[in-house]
Amino acid sequence: MVRPLVIVESPAKARTIGKYLGPRYAVKASIGHIKDLPKSKLGVDVENGFTPLYTVIPGKEKIVRELRSSAKGADVYLAADPDREGEAICQHLSEELSAKAKNVYRVLFHEITKDAIKAAFKKPGRINANKVGAQLARRILDRLVGYKISPLLWDKVRRGLSAGRVQTVALRLIVERENEIRAFRSEEYWTLGASLAAAAPPEFTAFARSFDGKKWNVADEATVRGIVAELGNTPFVVTRVHRREKKRYPVPPFITSKLQQDAARKLGFTVRRTMGLAQRLYEGVEIGSEGAVGLITYMRTDSTRVSEEALRDVRELVRTRWGEPYLPHHPIYYKAKKTAQEAHEAIRPTSVERTPESLEAHLEPDLLRLYTLIWRRFVASQMNPAVFDATDIEIDAGRVQFKATGSILKFDGFLTLYQEAKVEDTAAEQDAPEGEGVLPEVHEGEVLTLRELRPAQHFTQPPPRYNEASLVKALESRGIGRPSTYASILSTIQDREYAVKQDNKFFPTETGEVVVELLVESFKEIFDYEYTARMENHLDRIESGREKWNEAMSDFYRRFSERLLTAEREMRDVKTEAIETEEVCDKCGSKMVIKWGKFGRFIACSAYPECKNTREIPKLCSLDASAPRAEVEEIQCEKCGRPMVLKRGRFGEFLACSGYPECRNTKRIVKSADSIGVKHDVPLDEVCPTCGKHLAIKHGRFGEYTACSDYPTCKYIKLKSTGVACGKNCGGEIVERRSRRGKTFYGCSRYPDCDFVLWNKPIPEPCPLCNAPFLLEKTTKRTGTV
Incomplete structure (x- = not known):
């Protein structure tokens, strides 16, 4: 008798x-998608x-053959x-x-989980054609934009560039x-704080809020x-005292976007x-004698819904661990946005009784x-609010x-366990007056004693x-x-070198700025924020069956x-393009112009090709335009004695x-806040096996x-060892190497x-x-590194 075949995406x-289905079923992995549009052509018959x-997909033929054999x-x-x-x-x-x-x-x-798997296999269904249509529409949209627009960028900017429907936005x-930020002009402003004392302690600080009846x-x-x-x-006279109780309410359990933001x-x-980590927690992690256990619910969700069983379990945990004061009278139900898929749940532990402490011995740190x-x-999310006396x-x-404001925590509620991190998305007034702390008992009409006035300059x-x-x-x-x-999306704009991260902040590269400028000029609607959002709504409508995918494609x-x-x-x-400058070529006397090259803008002689004089456009050491300009150390070339100059190539500045x-x-460089210097070799105690001299840590591209x-x-x-013996059993070991283009690969130490x-x-x-004697670490766009 042929065993039923179950197919999932990953071996984990x-x-x-x-483990839950037992030996009666054969469970195999497709290792992600098995089919896609071809890379060599558009692949869409418009x-x-x-x-x-x-x-x-090239490389997946063997997997497909094996699955066909098992499915027979x-x-x-x-x-x-x-x-x-x-x-x-x-x-x-x-x-x-x-x-x-x-x-x-x-x-x-x-x-x-065991219960979820058994319930799913009791009621198997059919493939959802609407969901397939939504995915197909997204894939075709992305292919049309990428394959049709990218050749324009090759022609107008340089080869190898590409456009993405969502990544460009x-x-x-x-x-x-x-x-x-470049257009911003900083303005001076002043605050005024008054250190005051009342009849009762403590002293406190009030800040000026208005002057002559107008906002300060x-x-x-x-x-x-x-x-x-x-x-x-x-005289400083109290005109109003307002005391109130203030509550801070818990936040919903995670949806995908909030998990990404909070983890960051x-x-x-x-x-x-x-x-990538969430995928592993969902798919299953080895927990001692229990074997592989799925620890969280599905991690791609926009729903805050929680099952009634999970609500009962978490409320019981709150009651037994923190007591009745922390437990609301009724379960808290959070409102989801209109587009949320209510068939999904929020991201939560599959068993709230699996506390982090109980898993310390089984999970790697991250x-x-x-x-x-x-x-x-x-x-x-199922605890009472925190209460403050304000x-x-x-x-x-x-x-x-x-005005002076004070706030004292009276009951910590959910804050005993969790506090949401703040997001930095607007210009912060870093020197704004604080509003936390104890204020004295005062009454209206009371005259306060001025201890000190503290004016402070800000920008x-x-x-x-x-x-x-x-x-x-x-x-x-x-x-x-x-x-x-x-x-x-975030990986692609970095992989394509349209943006870089410095100090965890995104900076557009020169190429990225040019690409955005050209695409927004020529495709204003396609790369418009609202239009892109409307296209996402079209995909949602296709998934819900309210729109046909091919009709949406035709309209687009x-x-x-x-x-x-x-x-x-x-x-x-x-x-x-050649933008004329006031600079004169020091070799032929012609005007110098700004041109676009493989690595961005540079200055060249307008008499090219007769005169091939070029030079770099001076750049700030830091990508941050507001940062102070760095000076290059006076470094002489040890080969010819001439001064070294700062340049930029495909691998950065040098x-x-x-x-x-x-x-x-x-020479490779190292940057500090105010200077640029050379990366020097670091000598090691280890001896070179070839010549007997000391080894050193060097810096390459x-x-x-x-x-x-x-x-x-x-x-x-x-060569850097991996600790794994060669797969051909030749006596060598697998070591880390780099190709001529800089890509890391792993080969035998006994090469050639x-x-x-x-x-x-x-x-x-x-x-x-x-x-098999070893595992392989793989990275995919969907799951990250596994």
Whole structure:
């Protein structure tokens, strides 16, 4: 008898589900998508109803053959994730396996627990065509935009550039924020604090709120000094005392976007790292004798719904662990946004009784930190609010009105367990008066004693650059993309070198700014914030069955093709632009012009090609335009004695001899707040096995490496070991290497005698399924590193 076949996306998920289903079922993994549009061509027949040409992904042929063999004569249960991507995976598996299988079913679950798995297999269903249509529409939209617009960028800017439907809009946010910062002009302003004493302690500070009946707005020192002099002999009289009880309510359990933001702020995780860890917690982690256990519910969700069973469990935990004062009289139900998929739940522990403390021995540190964050937020969401005693005191002092505010925590409530991190998304008044602390008992009409007046100078700050948390919040608030796509959006704009992160802030590169400028000029509607959000709503309507995917594509493509034709005629050709400057060429006397090259703008002689004089445009050491300019150390070339100058190449800034091309000496650099210097070699105690001299840590274009200190006379380089024996059993070990293009790969230490090679990092742990001698670390756009 043929065993029923269950197919999921990953081996980890297969292992966890297999444990619950037992040996009666064969559980196998597709390792993500098995089919996609071909990379070599558009793959969409726009003349025939936007028919997609899906093909098996190169490298997946063996997996498909094995699944077909296992499906022969069997009942097949497709158990991919309960979202659009999962539904598309199921559709493609069904297309490949239906001819061989007895029956094909779709099973859905939102947590990998014994009860959830059994319930799903009791009621198998069919593939949701609407979800498949929504995923197909998104894929075709992205393909049309990418494949149709990218050649324009190759022609007008440089080859290798690409446009993304949603990524370009996210990049636009970064570029426009940078433009706001550049245009910002800081303005001076002054605050005035008064240290006061009442009849009862303690002393306290009140701040000026109004002057002559108008809101306090003093912009210069002379004015504030005049006010201070005036207040020296003025009585400070209490005019109003307002005491009240203030409550701070708990926040809902996590949805995907809020988990990404909180993990970024509190744990310092990138969005991709967060989603990769969450995927592992969902699919199953080895917990001692229990084996693989799914610890959280599905992590791609926009719903705050929680099952009644989970509510009962968490309320019982709050009652027994913290007591009745912390437990609300009734469960708290949170309102979800209109587009939320209520079939999903919020992100929560599959068992609230699995406390973070009970998992410390089983989870690696980052997994435990993320699980703790999820567990605490979920439990806190069903606790009573925190209660504060708040007091406001208003004080008249002649023409100036002061105010003091104080707040004392009376009952911590949910704050005993969880406090939401603040997001930095607007210009913060860093020196704003604080409103926490104890205020004395005072009464209206009481005259206070002035101890000290403290005027303070401030300057308005530009809006902050986006970090990952604030960029995700900006995308979410505008309805751009969906939380499940944010990780790939943020990764793509960095991978394409359209933006870089410095000190955890996003800075657009010169190329990124040019791309946004051209695309917004030529495709104003396509890359508009509201239009992009409307397209997401169209995808939601397709998923809910209220719209046909091919009709939506037809409407989009009609407008898009019109703009495309116009852009082909009218888009600026950045490659041929030459912006004249006042500078004169020191070699031929012609005007120097600003041109666009492979690595951005540079200054060149207008007499090119007769005169080939060029130079770098001076750049600030820091990408931060508001940062002080760094000075280059006076470093001489040790080969020819000429000064070294700062240049920029494809791998970033470096020092090069000013005698180029006669002298081609270069050096890596290290930056500080006010200078640029050379990265010096770090000598080691270890001896070179080739020549006997000491090894040193050196700095190359791909980072640090260990090599002989006598380079280039001795060219020995120490390869980084992985601790894994060569897969060909030749006696060598697998070591980390780099290709000529800088890509990391892993090969045998006995090369060239042994040509064994891997592109994924080997981990010295045996496979728990097949006992292979080592595992491979893989990174995908969807799941991150696993």
